[in-house]
Amino acid sequence: MFVRIVKMSFEPKHIDEFLSNFELSKHNIRAFDGCEFLELYRDKHNTNVFFTYSYWNTEADLERYRQSSLFKGIWSKTKPLFNAKPEAWSVDKLASLD
Incomplete structure (x- = not known):
């Protein structure tokens, strides 16, 4: 299993649109x-900066997602909102503590 971390920074006026999408x-x-896990985080101080954390079984699974119509549809709506x-x-996840 591995983790994909994505940092995204948005124009402040587009944050609500991103969150709705x-x-x-x-x-x-x-x-x-x-995909085994998905979370969205928001920076405490730079509130226009967001992070997604997703856990994937294999890199091939993530790549299939990135080539899918689902991702392409999401990305086409998200990409224009970035600043x-x-x-x-x-x-790679090496350790996890509960």
Whole structure:
């Protein structure tokens, strides 16, 4: 299992639109084959900066999602709202404590 972290920064006037789009899409993303976990975070100080954390079984699962019509539809609505280039990291989870 690995974790995908995506940092996104939005024009402040577009934050509500982003949040509405995420609300409409989050269950479909989470239900995508290979996605085991999905969360959205908001920076405490820079409130126009958001992070998604998603857990994937394999890199191939994430790549199938990134090539899917679901992702392309979400991305086409999200990309115009950015005020900076998004950043993404794929990391291996080494430990998890409850």
